[in-house]
Amino acid sequence: MKKLLVLSALAAMLASGTALADTSGKKIAFSNNYAGNSWRQAMLKSYDAVTKKAVADGVVAAADVFTTADQEVPTQAAQIQNLILQGYDAIVINASSPDALNGAVKQACDAGIVVVSFDGIVTEPCAYRVVVDFEDMGRQEVEQMKAFHPDGGNLLEIRGLAGTSIDEAIHKGILAGVEANPQFKIVNSVTGNWDQTTAQKAVATVLPSLPDIVGVVTQGGDGYGTAQAFAAAGKPRPTIIMGNRQDELQWWKEQKEKDGYKTWSASIAPGVSTLAFWVAQQVLDGRTDVPHDLLVPYLAFTQDDFEAALPNIEVGGVASAEYTQEDAVKAIEANIKK
Template sequence: MNSVFHARFNCKTLWRFAGCLIGLATVAGPTVQAAEDGIARGPTASYSIAFSNSYAGSDFRKVMVRNWQEIAAQAQKDGLIREAPVVSANNSAPEQAAHIQDMIVKGVNAIVILAASDTALNGVIRDACNAGIVVVVMASLVTERCVYTVDYDWSAMGRVEIDYIAKRLKGKGTLLEIRGIAGDATDQNISDGIHKAVRDYPGLKFAKTVYGNWTASVARKEVALALPSLPGIDAVATQGGDGYGAAMAFKAAGRPLPIIVMGNRQDELALWKQERDANGYETVSVSASPSVSQVGFWVAQQILAGKQVPKFVEVPLVRIDAKDLDAWLATMPVGGAANPSYNQASVAAMIDAATNKTVAPTPVPEVTKQ
């Protein structure tokens, strides 16, 4: 996933968000807020929390790392941690395993992992757990059971897309699916959610599936190659970062623009607004956020501080409906995306929601004067 930006949130009320102009650099903007009575305050000033990232080759991952570094720097200033190093592998599970082994040797207290594989890291993760290190797997999956997991409900993302498409098409239409990276667990989970939801609408049929690698340029190329052999397409189910590329492929082919589910990127939302203003175009946008790294950081810190944390902490997806389009777009510079920032209090509240089996509120923009 790519084409994202970094934002900080400052809120007036619980779980409210203030809009702002934001870019890849750190600037003022919206922050998730929550009551502070759920925060564990055990001593963690001497602790080290490391981030093992499977790769940093996309804008999404680069901003994810930047989000981590910003929140970690503030935590250091506040005396909450000693250090929070980041090491990125080149999308290689063996390389990432070697990085994690080095973190174990260095004696870090917690490791937050965005895993390159759901199975290949199990051995080294087990070594970390056996060494008494807290392991949090973020925005990915591993099958080793000693870890804590911070992730989205990717199947729910697929459900949002298909329910919206079905409503718009009155349950009948021809669809194109754009997937992410072949073999990736997140890609599989989103696609599974899409196809599970489609079973509830027998009138919806997929004409073809292509892989866009969560990248506009790849999606454009793959959709363009597929279009000559396809019938009329009524809607496109996506995974994030591919909506704009898909739209450009349809336009270049001289074909009507179908309902394309967008992925919260600025180029997608700007195109949506342009088409809406010109001819009433309607769609929905839903995606994850690179600031999930901040959730992973604070979950690890709170475990070290003594808070009881369930094995799975769900991060709410960011959904943008037509009524919110202008407000969200106003917060994004060119190349941006919806990217709420999470502080210690908001993540403590998210943990409590997971413990109590309630749903953490979805971020909502609140446009303010600049």
């Protein structure tokens, strides 16, 4: 009778997708294509803190990080192939391209390796994707701009890292927002690489040829540099959408104190890397019900709440949240219910 009860319990656990395996001997690698801005540095810092504890606690045997020396797809593809040869059980990936890495990702899956992409996701069906609705974020930028400038006007767009899924999705959302609000017009677009210095230089280059700008739609990590470029050129200060970086929010606070400056800020939390890690761990642990696409919210601040968050953001850092194993389980279950 006791044996039958145990078997029934095991059957119920399997039916519900509950984890049964032991991951203490499993090795997880993190393939990262870029570390050249504050968001990526915060992402790596969060990942390091959470995974070191997971290794120390015996949850997994290893959680090694590998960042490519450049932003090129072939370099990351070769890196993934090398990780396959090194015998990792799972690969967490922030991808340089949504589709150009699919061949290497499929090789990993065919070798029995769990692949979880996040931020820069991959489209290969065998991979898991921790997805933020970046298109909605782009649309919301224009909707927020409408609240500040109901009559519309000219917009400057700052794009991110070329070729990534994030850049394409946010750009697509911004275009959709402008289409729904034709009182706005994008008069120029520059590449900022999600980096203040790059954005400042790019904006400074085009400013002399631009008409009056009422607002700047961005992707994060470029707001403060954009503000500096406008100030240096002696141009009127536009409404600049921010990306949750400490220097951006600090500048916003100073402008608000000076004359009530209003804007909006949004970005994916860098700590989403830790959620991707725990999703990989859960799949390795035997969960059979994990959706291949898990939608998680982006982090946004308004005129009323950004100042309360600012003291908790490290100087030079980004507003973030780190995830636990329990958070991953809740995220998986919430997506299953959807």
